[in-house]
Amino acid sequence: MAEQHDVTPEVAQELGGFLEQRREQIAQRWADAALFRTVFTVSRDEAVEACKAVVDALADVACSGRLEDIHAPGFDTVREQLSRMAATRAQAGFSPSQVAGEVAGLRQPAAALLQAEFDDPRAEHAHACALALTVLLGTLRLVVMETTVNSGEALIARQREQLLEVATPVIKLWENIVAVPLIGTLDSARSQVVMESLLEAIVHERARYAILDITGVPTVDSLVAQHLMKTVAAARLMGAHCIVSGIRPAIAQTIVHLGIDLGTITTRAGLADALAYALGQQGIVVSPSPAAGAIPR
Amino acid sequence: MHAPLAPTTHLPIGSDADLAWVRQQVRKTATDLGFGLIQQTKLVTATSELARNTLVHGGGGHVEVTPLRAGHVCGLRLSFVDAGPGIRDLDLAMTDGYTSGGGLGLGLSGAKRLVQELIVDSCPGRGTTVTVTDWASGLPAPRTGTR
Numbered sequence: 001m002a003e004q005h006d007v008t009p010e011v012a013q014e015l016g017g018f019l020e021q022r023r024e025q026i027a028q029r030w031a032d033a034a035l036f037r038t039v040f041t042v043s044r045d046e047a048v049e050a051c052k053a054v055v056d057a058l059a060d061v062a063c064s065g066r067l068e069d070i071h072a073p074g075f076d077t078v079r080e081q082l083s084r085m086a087a088t089r090a091q092a093g094f095s096p097s098q099v100a101g102e103v104a105g106l107r108q109p110a111a112a113l114l115q116a117e118f119d120d121p122r123a124e125h126a127h128a129c130a131l132a133l134t135v136l137l138g139t140l141r142l143v144v145m146e147t148t149v150n151s152g153e154a155l156i157a158r159q160r161e162q163l164l165e166v167a168t169p170v171i172k173l174w175e176n177i178v179a180v181p182l183i184g185t186l187d188s189a190r191s192q193v194v195m196e197s198l199l200e201a202i203v204h205e206r207a208r209y210a211i212l213d214i215t216g217v218p219t220v221d222s223l224v225a226q227h228l229m230k231t232v233a234a235a236r237l238m239g240a241h242c243i244v245s246g247i248r249p250a251i252a253q254t255i256v257h258l259g260i261d262l263g264t265i266t267t268r269a270g271l272a273d274a275l276a277y278a279l280g281q282q283g284i285v286v287s288p289s290p291a292a293g294a295i296p297r
Numbered sequence: 298m299h300a301p302l303a304p305t306t307h308l309p310i311g312s313d314a315d316l317a318w319v320r321q322q323v324r325k326t327a328t329d330l331g332f333g334l335i336q337q338t339k340l341v342t343a344t345s346e347l348a349r350n351t352l353v354h355g356g357g358g359h360v361e362v363t364p365l366r367a368g369h370v371c372g373l374r375l376s377f378v379d380a381g382p383g384i385r386d387l388d389l390a391m392t393d394g395y396t397s398g399g400g401l402g403l404g405l406s407g408a409k410r411l412v413q414e415l416i417v418d419s420c421p422g423r424g425t426t427v428t429v430t431d432w433a434s435g436l437p438a439p440r441t442g443t444r
């Protein structure tokens with residue numbers, strides 16, 4: 001006799017045959033489960049169709065004998081649908097383990113139908129088939145889990161990309177003058193986005209001056225410095241002059257100790273100084289606001 | 298000689314995100330130990346350089362962070378460990394402007410100027426460990442939030 005967890009090819013075949021034969025009944029029962037009902041909302045028929053697709057896939061996997069293989073080709077036809085279902089449930093606030101629980105809940109209705117196929121449900125053969133179904137649905141649960149993990153990663157990657165865009169607004173300060181307040185870590189990916197959006201803005205706004213404000217950048221190491229220099233050089237090629245502002249005293253000292261030469265770059269302490277410089281270069285003179293206590297005219 | 302003040306923590310260095318995390322943790326630990334703003338900034342910048350070398354040249358590794366104490370003074374020891382190709386010519390690697398990649402070649406030499414002690418222990422073919430030690434100078438750290 002085979003071991004308890006081994007499903008013989010014959011039993012797998014038989015399970016496959018059962019799933020093919022009873023696909024309509026199984027689909028009808030599954031269609032009312034939250035996993036399908038809340039995802040396929042157009043009509044009940046739509047949910048039933050989705051259920052049938054899953055039953056067909058399971059039948060295919062069973063017939064191929066790869067009951068425990070989450071990469072069995074039989075699953076390929078429903079992988080996308082399953083990931084959409086899992087994603088919808090996740091958006092509704094369900095955790096991956098709750099979704100896995102819902103998939104596990106599909107076993108019971110199918111098992112009841114399977115049991116009804118046998119004259120003596122307690123016979124060894126009936127047990128073997130029930131076990132095969134349990135194994136197969138366990139694999140389905142893993143397939144769904146895998147899609148939720150993948151879609152979770154895809155979501156994080158997407159949010160990261162969105163953050164990249166949000167974090168680098170290019171602001172038009174004056175005719176011909178644009179500014180980018182840089183905030184946070186300037187890793188290679190963000191530096192690339194900064195450079196691209198700045199160059200785009202230079203063209204779009206016909207800017208002749210571009211201010212890079214690094215007040216919000218916590219660490220300026222050799223890589224960040226290199227990115228800054230590249231951005232300045234690229235802007236220069238576009239006919240714009242760059243000014244780097246917001247270099248705090250601690251950062252200034254650190255840059256000097258590191259040995260980085262920013263001598264070719266125009267720098268100003270604050271954003272306002274940088275703006276005044278850019279305006280001054282264009283012949284616009286900004287007179288400082290009357291200091292507190294100054295005699296009014 | 299220098300008793301560890303607290304147990305060593307290990308932080309992985311395997312991605313850009315790890316680099317950001319390592320910088321944040323070192324900054325926080327240095328602040329807690331009473332490092333002033335300028336010294337903190339220098340140490341975190343050296344950390345950034347060395348951790349990136351571990352990632353880029355060493356193919357990833359980890360950093361060991363150990364708070365130290367000698368008498369009344371607190372210090373911090375950071376060991377950047379990788380099992381990468383190692384450094385064949387250490388003098389050359391420590392030269393300003395030398396890079397085997399497309400960098401500025403200021404990471405290693407610059408980091409040495411930013412901290413009180415930097416020791417490179419490298420075995421070609423086996424890996425590299427760079428250890429920096431920095432002691433909080435007598436001045437108390439400025440409080441943030443108050444002017």
Ligand SMILES: Nc1ncnc2c1ncn2[C@@H]1O[C@H](COP(=O)(O)OP(=O)(O)OP(=O)(O)O)[C@@H](O)[C@H]1O
Nearest residue numbers: 222350354355390396397400401402403404405425
């Ligand atoms: N952990 C390491 N493993 C192997 N080689 C290293 C390691 N750290 C540094 N090196 C070698 O030393 C050279 C100099 O390092 P350094 O950090 O000064 O410059 P870089 O990394 O090339 O450029 P950057 O200025 O951007 O840091 C590197 O180009 C590399 O060949």
Ligand SMILES: [Mg+2]
Nearest residue numbers: 346350404405
């Ligand atoms: Mg380097």
